[in-house]
Amino acid sequence: MNKYQAPLQWLSQQKEPMVELLIKWVNINSGTENLEGLEKMLLTITEALQIFGEQIENIPLEPGVKLDNNGEIRKLHFGNALRLIKRPESPIQILLCGHMDTVYHVDSPFQTANRIDDNTLVGPGATDMKGGLIVMLKALEAFEQFDQKDQIGWEVIINPDEEIGSLGSEPLIRNSTAGKDLGLIFEPSFPDGFIVCERKGSTNFTIVSKGVSAHAGRDFDKGRNAITHLIKLLVKVEELNGTREGLTINLGHIFGGGPTNIVPDLALCRCNSRMKKMEDADFLLNRVEELIEEENKKDGVEIEFHKASYRPPKKFDIAHQHLFDDLKECSQDLSQSLSWRPSGGVCDGNIFAQEGLTTVDTLGVIGSGIHTYDETTHLDSLTERARLCALFLMKIASHAIDINRYKQMNATVKEQ
Ligand SMILES: [Zn+2]
The missing domain is CATH 3.40.630.10 (Zn peptidases)
Structure with a gap:
């Protein structure tokens, strides 16, 4: 020494x-x-x-x-x-x-x-x-x-x-x-x-839901509510928590809509996921994209997926x-x-x-x-x-x- x-x-x-x-x-x-x-x-x-x-x-x-x-x-x-x-x-x-x-x-x-x-x-x-x-x-x-x-x-x-x-x-x-x-x-x-x-590894991603705006009273049926579609999807994303050991998904920040008499045409959710294995990140992101694809088959809504970062x-x-x-x-x-x-x-x-x-x-x-x-x-x-x-x-x-x-x-x- x-x-x-x-x-x-x-x-x-x-x-x-x-x-x-x-x-x-x-x-x-x-x-x-x-x-x-x-x-x-x-x-x-x-x-x-x-x-x-x-x-x-x-x-x-x-x-x-x-x-x-x-x-x-x-x-x-x-x-x-x-x-x-x-x-x-x-x-x-x-x-x-x-x-x-x-x-x-x-x-x-x-x-x-x-x-x-x-x-x-x-x-x-x-x-x-x-x-x-x-x-x-x-x-x-x-x-x-x-x-x-x-x-x-x-x-x-x-x-x-x-x-x-x-x-x-x-x-x-x-x-x-x-x-x-x-x-x-x-x-x-x-x-x-x-x-x-x-x-653990970590990935950040954002799900963006785009609908059609309309007057909530006069033309409700013509509108496509971006928030509603986003929420339906997020419930399914949230269920992926724990489907692999140590896999977590946090719905961290949600944003969308405006005056209550307008059908909102935009809503988004920023998410963070943590995983023990690299393949679990692929599993999660593929699954989220599949869920989005299913949601996108519905009339008038477009949901987009944006991946921001990934650390293994x-x-x-x-x-x-x-x-x-x-x-x-x-x-x-x-x-x-x-x-x-x-x-x-x-x-x-x-x-x-x-x-x-x-x-x-x-x-x-x-x-x-x-x-x-x-x-x-x-x-x-x-x-x-x-x-x-x-x-x-x-x-x-x-x-x-x-x-x-x-x-x-x-x-x-x-x-x-
Ligand atoms: Zn630091």
Whole structure:
């Protein structure tokens, strides 16, 4: 452990500078689609990353599309992602990833950080995941003090659109996984400090029902009620819940109609589904499309299906089990505890996994209430997690941990 001491000790003294930086970052609103706020966030992160002495790339993302509440497709702008590459010639290559966007819109009532006590801070995006970005930054800063650092080259990607499914940054993330030996993502762990081993897959889709508008009194029979048809269909979609183990469908947002004396010609429902197996996503989407087809045979109604995003499930395979065991050993060296359990939530770790990159995706801070107005960070976890991550990197660099075997394990399993 001795050769790792100096960077670890330096990190132990970094709590207050980390908290200060966290408050500064949390006070910048960087809700997804708040392009001005995201730009501010990007500049301030860029400033912090200057210490690594590399060129920091600003990568514009291709605009995406979004279905608005009128059933019209409109352009969606994401802002820019940020990339930093250090020592691409080193024998071991690690991809580190995080997101700068939050779920709190520009006009959200929840805008600033509030330090409750020595160990508690409440603020928008404090835990998910500005705290995590600071853990990543400081862990790397500590690692760069290690004398065997040249064994590891690393790449940092920070995207502005994770909270809406990384719709714009997904190709960038996929490309960056190429040639990497390990992935580290700094999403928050569970409130009790457990990290996530396995994740369900997730898909978002919208069902749009188009009918014929008419006066509800004079011409009711000439109208075709978009809401009625949508509801009939949704009852059938809802029944698909649990038809495969772990398959859930949430009818999340419904919109349609207007004055009650008009037969509505438009209604839509935004849905999210989670599944344990990739084939369950195909099963679900095919079934929904069949149901729509049946509904469309009825006179005067047109129901459309729009798929917005899909992230495949992330499995806890043999390589991941060894990765987590290695990480646990590091936590024990630091007198910390580390455990894990599955989550129904998704993140960019699902994309890493699909690309075959062994990844731990919850190396960020410990906290609670993410995506609510009570989002809370345990401030001690800033240095705890940074120390864990830095020690893990140092052990990999000094070959005390052999990450090549993760790849070999997965290859062996595939051959069998
Ligand atoms: Zn997040």
